[in-house]
Amino acid sequence: MTEKRIPQTDLDRLLARLRQRAAVYAPAEDGTGEVVLAALSGKESVTLEYRNFRLSPKALVLPQNQTLLCFKDGQAEEPRLPEGETILFGVRPCDARALLALDQVFLNGNPHDPYYARLRSGATVITLACARPMSSCFCTSVGGGPGDGTGADVLAVALAEDLLLRAETSKGEALLASLADLLSDATPAAVKEAQEQVRAAEDPMTPVKVDGSAERLRQAYDSPLWEAASRKCLGCGTCSFLCPTCHCFDITDEVRGGAGRRVRTWDCCAYPLFTLHASGHNPRPTPKERWRQRIMHKFRYAVENFDRLFCVGCGRCIRHCPASLDLRTVLKEVGA
């Protein structure tokens, strides 16, 4: 597929055009100096100067809370599923790959989740390659990369003045075709520059050994090192809530008068109540079992079930953990 280009000065025009056909989310300052993946109304100042968003884009296909059923007079009904298309512009390669992991859980297998499916199928993902990874990034160690187009419909690379765009799926092709009047072909020099930028971004990332992690973790299940590694864990949920592949949820009913709804909300396996039985028995009674579950899920169980790591190396958990727990360190300690 040929690379296309658009001058970055035309980015607003491109986004305005996209807004004609879909709800567009793009990186913009939120007024507190932070760049978030904001729903564009046209008044935001879009910027490409950011590393990654604090909240992952999973919130747009698996919202923090989502109505599953509506109740009226004791009857349960399906809610009207949201219609319309969304275009997510500026998603980082790690987060785009994470969507594929979520697809394994919610779309594949029987049955598939209609709520997730609706939001997911309505979304077009335009990934923006990374030029400057952070010291907490390790996407290259888990099968991704700063210029990886997996999970994207269009892969964009920001050069000094231009934005290069390449379709990765037929959906992306159709999107670019609809913007043909705004785009021109990228020069071979620009394409080469983009490739070099991606390569330069890969270099500084410290490798994390994950090959064979599933087997090593299986053998390390009873290691006393889990206790030491998890003692610091507060069970605060930050890691799971910010993680782009974490998908565990709770289902509760909310009632107001004669009406109500059944809603699913994000949940976290590190919470003490997560596996508490009605009898009072808890198979994971201490932080050790819960932290071990978290690592096992991402680096062993997901591999056994889907042949895929449920970690994309985005580093959010490392950067935001209030106890500065680093799963790279734990992997090394229990696996080495």
Place this chain on the structure above:
Amino acid sequence: MARNPYLPYPARLEETIVENDAKDIKTFRLAFDDPAGAAEFQYLPGQFAELSLPGMGEAPFGIASSPTETGRLLFSVKRTGLFTAELHSIEPGARIGVRGPMGKPFPWDRVAGKDLLIIGGGFAFTTLRSAIVYILDPANRSRFGSVLAVYGARTPGELMYRADLAAWQKRDDIGVHLTVDKPDQNWTQHVGVVTAVLETLTPSARNTLAIVCGPPIMIKFTLLTLSKLGFSDDAIILSLEMRMKCGIGKCGRCNIGSKFVCTDGPVFTREELKTLPVEY
């Protein structure tokens, strides 16, 4: 388009039967509002469903009826928390949602031609009732060899399905041994734990599959006894319980290792369980 897996089939409570003297275990007979729903709800013994009360939530329960009992959908529920308390208080005619059937049933394809040893303890006998009724149905009985059931409870008043048990004990195509920890003055059958009865009966392990359902402590000791009796790990079938929410392998709550109790289970062979972490 496939049915929304989160949407329960609308049903109604037709009848409530109090099972035990303590009156905290009740069996509910449900009927689907829509015959199309009833037709879709094809299940096999061993499976479970999520019962749903709008505003109260949902909880998973093993299906106590057999699919051979057409038009009779039974669930036995012990009152333990918010949801079960509500369920225990509703009257016939009340609406209940049913989501399912879920999970893997007992391995009926493996069971053909085998002798069966069915062991249950306490409240966990629900899906075993389903299994026994299924096996004894004239359309099915000839597929199986001999059937021996051992069921234990703390006291005679805690035994469930007493009418069914009495009827089965009169039959000659099934052996049913009941045992209690603490007898009352009218009790004439075994006294003692289920494993003690097994050791008295010494059932043969040859060409036999054992199906075990019960509280963790009973399972632990039953497995030891079955090993002594010569049962191999893949001949022992267990049904596990876990805290569940979605029941369809998406919410991530009920896993044991890489397996979800709601979709890969709740029925597992001992051989399968040995490959999983001991986190249940």
Place this chain on the structure above:
Amino acid sequence: MTASHEIETRLRETAERLLGEKKVDLFLGHEKASLPLRTTPLFLTVAADAARLAWNPFCSPNLAVYLPRLFRAPADAREAKTAPPRPTVGVVLKGCDARSVVALIQEHQLPRDKLVLVGIACPGMVDARKAERVLGLHEALGAGEDAHGNIRAVVEDGTEVTLRREQVLADVCLECRAPTPSICDIVLGAAVEPREAHVARRQAEELESRPADARWAHFQQMMSKCIRCNACRQACPMCYCKDCLLDQTRPRWVGAGTDFSDVAIYHLARAFHMAGRCTACGACARACPMGLDVRLLVRKLNLEVEDLYGYRPGEAVDATPPLSAFAMDDPQEFLTEP
């Protein structure tokens, strides 16, 4: 103010001695984290590992949060039979951490006689997110303290950037009125001047000077970003309830989603449970993944307790927290003149 590295050396010696002489079974401190501008809690059981202990401007975590679970009473007689004996725990405390320990002792969550408290008067700790915001698109790959107490960060292109301490200290530290631990067995380092009293009131006063609808809008805006992760509660040393009100299902007081009423009730309920108990350590704000000013409500409630009862939590272990006691001459204008 004693230099950090001097204190660090003495801290390591102290921990090594306490562990080596078996005066403590466990020593809680901080050690270098994998990312700069941060430390991570360290649970020491071996004297030789004391060399891992760190003392620097990045020792923000409040270690008091880990203490109650070390002394949790057995659930029943059966558990009591197999429960190990209670450990003696050494822990390094800043002013705020010590206040938390005092409050936890007052509430019978910690046995004073099983604690060996090593107190260090704290000149304030760096808020890693503040520092990162100042660095903008640069990323610190390493950071330390210079001779003037400022933070020197080495960024990705190798250049050094100096961050003025006052620019990157945590908000709670900038208004800290009790940096010297109010309770301890061993003191390391000299005392530190507290901040002036009016500084702690500044934020509350600024907010109160705004008209009511502006304040409500501010509150709503903050609540709209909350993702209900409960990190604020989990990080708080004073939130030790095994069955939190906000998790209860019988009845369900608050839903788990981000509906405004649920988010607001969560924070309001927690704030009221913190009034007169919150020791202003800032662990909640540090933990919040969304960077919210989680202390907004409690700050005000604590000032009210101070004004009405002359009480600041955690400063005297013998004091009776006013909201746990009643005196006939307690001020009651809020009842009679609402």
